[in-house]
Amino acid sequence: MRDFSGNHEALSINTATVRKQAPLDQIIEACARRDIGMISPWRDQVHAVGLARIAAQLRDTGITLSGYCRGGFFPAIDKAGLAAALDDNRRAVEEAATLGSPCLVLVVGALPGAREGRPAHKDIELARAQVFDGIAATLDHAREARMPLAIEPLHPMLAADRACVNTMEQALDICDALDPGRSGMLGIAADVYHIWWDPKLAAQVARAGRERLLALHVCDWLLPTRHLVNDRGMMGDGIIELRKIRGWMEEAGYAGAAEVEIFSDDWWRRPLGEVLDMCIERYRSVV
Amino acid sequence: MRDFSGNHEALSINTATVRKQAPLDQIIEACARRDIGMISPWRDQVHAVGLARIAAQLRDTGITLSGYCRGGFFPAIDKAGLAAALDDNRRAVEEAATLGSPCLVLVVGALPGAREGRPAHKDIELARAQVFDGIAATLDHAREARMPLAIEPLHPMLAADRACVNTMEQALDICDALDPGRSGMLGIAADVYHIWWDPKLAAQVARAGRERLLALHVCDWLLPTRHLVNDRGMMGDGIIELRKIRGWMEEAGYAGAAEVEIFSDDWWRRPLGEVLDMCIERYRSVV
Numbered sequence A, B: 001m002r003d004f005s006g007n008h009e010a011l012s013i014n015t016a017t018v019r020k021q022a023p024l025d026q027i028i029e030a031c032a033r034r035d036i037g038m039i040s041p042w043r044d045q046v047h048a049v050g051l052a053r054i055a056a057q058l059r060d061t062g063i064t065l066s067g068y069c070r071g072g073f074f075p076a077i078d079k080a081g082l083a084a085a086l087d088d089n090r091r092a093v094e095e096a097a098t099l100g101s102p103c104l105v106l107v108v109g110a111l112p113g114a115r116e117g118r119p120a121h122k123d124i125e126l127a128r129a130q131v132f133d134g135i136a137a138t139l140d141h142a143r144e145a146r147m148p149l150a151i152e153p154l155h156p157m158l159a160a161d162r163a164c165v166n167t168m169e170q171a172l173d174i175c176d177a178l179d180p181g182r183s184g185m186l187g188i189a190a191d192v193y194h195i196w197w198d199p200k201l202a203a204q205v206a207r208a209g210r211e212r213l214l215a216l217h218v219c220d221w222l223l224p225t226r227h228l229v230n231d232r233g234m235m236g237d238g239i240i241e242l243r244k245i246r247g248w249m250e251e252a253g254y255a256g257a258a259e260v261e262i263f264s265d266d267w268w269r270r271p272l273g274e275v276l277d278m279c280i281e282r283y284r285s286v287v
Helices: A024-033 A043-049 A051-061 A079-098 A124-145 A168-178 A201-212 A242-251 A272-285 B024-033 B043-049 B051-061 B079-098 B124-145 B168-178 B201-212 B242-251 B272-285
Strands: A011-014 A038-040 A068-072 A104-107 A149-151 A186-191 A213-218 A258-260 B011-014 B038-040 B068-072 B104-107 B149-151 B186-191 B213-218 B258-260
Touching: A011 A272, A024 A038, A024 A043, A024 A051, A024 A272, A043 A051, A043 A068, A043 A079, A051 A079, A068 A079, A079 A104, A079 A124, A104 A124, A124 A149, A124 A168, A124 A186, A149 A168, A168 A186, A168 A201, A186 A201, A201 A213, A201 A242, A213 A242, A258 A272, B011 B272, B024 B038, B024 B043, B024 B051, B024 B272, B043 B051, B043 B068, B043 B079, B051 B079, B068 B079, B079 B104, B079 B124, B104 B124, B124 B149, B124 B168, B124 B186, B149 B168, B168 B186, B168 B201, B186 B201, B201 B213, B201 B242, B213 B242, B258 B272
Parallel strands: A011 A038, A011 A258, A068 A104, A104 A149, A149 A186, A186 A213, A213 A258, B011 B038, B011 B258, B068 B104, B104 B149, B149 B186, B186 B213, B213 B258
Antiparallel strands: none
């Protein structure tokens, strides 16, 4: 298992972690000043500054991507909605390629309208079927663009409104069905926040193997957790066994970044530099 | 599948649903007035009025139990703590027998101290091993008392602080290990709130079969859900496919109660009679 204590070479900052503090270009500058070599930006943050400008800034600073967030949200109530989602995913693949990302992260979506509190129906099996078809269609485009798709299983508490793929096993079943040859073009973004509780996690990480393990996201599970989306903890402040899970990932062949992704009203209120410094410190001490 | 629209014979009220409104004897009276034939009381509610008095009131009213809540919380930091948990579970088995319950529901526990926000450690595998041993020890006593134990898998969002058994599959693996003969003395309390999201649910309900399906708890998953514990919805107000899940249960042989268990700050603020009337109405129309 890699020793992270001596430097922060494998640290990546998912830029949602500091999305309330500054626009993306300033986040990249602040990362560059701290020798943070990788980020994983969100599309809305990229669009707000401009794709070309961010691409140029990345070249200038030498910062690379550990992932691009995000494609997905495939389910819809009609054909037009399904087609619009595929179009949007095609654009996401292209943006990811423009920025040189190693993968496009997929938050697959769930019941249409649920995120806005107005679910169009309750049929999660239908949503799951639409997700399967959506990933299949997007994978064709991703193969052409040589942009791996990383399905992110989301915590079951988000199954209705954000992603109806909720375990590593379920995600790997999709991967095996659509990419039986393990081409490297379809795999998993493993976010410890979503999967730490899973009694089958060790076995499924081993099953995934090197070709399917495309990203590792870290943060922590707080006690108590006060909000289903925006109360994630800084690594070390909760109960997730970060080293154990990273150990399983590395044993299975993962050698990529540890990407810090913290959605937290608390951390969004702190200064950008303070949050980044804490990410570095905790990466070295507890990840 | 049974038709629930014509009467409420199979309705049970888990008395936590109205725990803030009245003591248990008044809850039982209010149920009796509405021809609600079953309840599932919590130990603290029984103790507050007195076990003998509640037993007598049940005989007088003809109300029976669909379950008794709860045993469990097996993990501890030392031998004394583990032994104390087993003692408490023995008492719970005896109380359940005194009240003529068809089963004792087990909320198995998780990281010691986590519920109070001070987890003694982060080792969920250790907690799971202690849960396994605790169920095994309690099962010996339960067999003597002829009191079936119903393991309740809790939602993964409660894995750290309330129950580290989080899927039907995991619970059934424990059942199969400890009771390979399917004696009827060890099974599952299936609460839709905790398991609706599970992509393997239909298969695991079928695997459970009649001998293992000891209880069905109903409520609903709200969008948005604003609290991890106390924001459950009244049946019909959320996105759980209640009829579909009940259909799977009945296809597997379940013929018992549909027990309404709603932890909700909203419903706890409404008058006792109004909540019970709504439970009857929704039981008949959407469960």
